[in-house]
Amino acid sequence: xxxxxxxxxxxxxxxxxxxxxxxxxxxxxxxxxxxxxxxxxxxxxxxxxxxxxxxxxxxxxxxxxxxxxxxxxxxxxxxxxxxxxxxxxxxxxxxxxxxxxxxxxxxxxxxxxxx
DNA sequence: ACTCTGACGAACC
DNA sequence: TGGTTCGCCAGAG
Numbered sequence: 570x571x572x573x574x575x576x577x578x579x580x581x582x583x584x585x586x587x588x589x590x591x592x593x594x595x596x597x598x599x600x601x602x603x604x605x606x607x608x609x610x611x612x613x614x615x616x617x618x619x620x621x622x623x624x625x626x627x628x629x630x631x632x633x634x635x636x637x638x639x640x641x642x643x644x645x646x647x648x649x650x651x652x653x654x655x656x657x658x659x660x661x662x663x664x665x666x667x668x669x670x671x672x673x674x675x676x677x678x679x680x681x682x683x684x
Numbered sequence: 685a686c687t688c689t690g691a692c693g694a695a696c697c
Numbered sequence: 698t699g700g701t702t703c704g705c706c707a708g709a710g
Contacts, residue, residue: 582707601692605705613705618691623708625691638692645691655691 582608586620587627589681593635596662597679598671600639607681622648634658641674 601614624631634655638644646655665672
């Protein structure tokens, strides 16, 4: 049978985003754009951030704090229930942050294609 | 069916 | 250098 696909299947871009984010190693960070590019949504980085917002509601252990924008700025920090929660989560992993921006962004950047 | 909204990013002025 | 506009497209109202 299976004439129809399940309501939500693994091809859902939500799942794809979550899967990538979950693979971000602690102490590393990546960008919305990198994820969207990796998923073939290259010009739809907004969708990634939007999926993350949905993930926030979900119970999943999604390290959303490891996803920042292309400049390494913690643009999503206000979605963690506090103004500095995201920053503290990152600092707790050894990521240095200054003025809401990740220091050594280029060095800590994790490319989804790495592994 | 339509309009508005976005945790982005790049182009444009 | 920096603010504005546009593209992207799925959800919500």
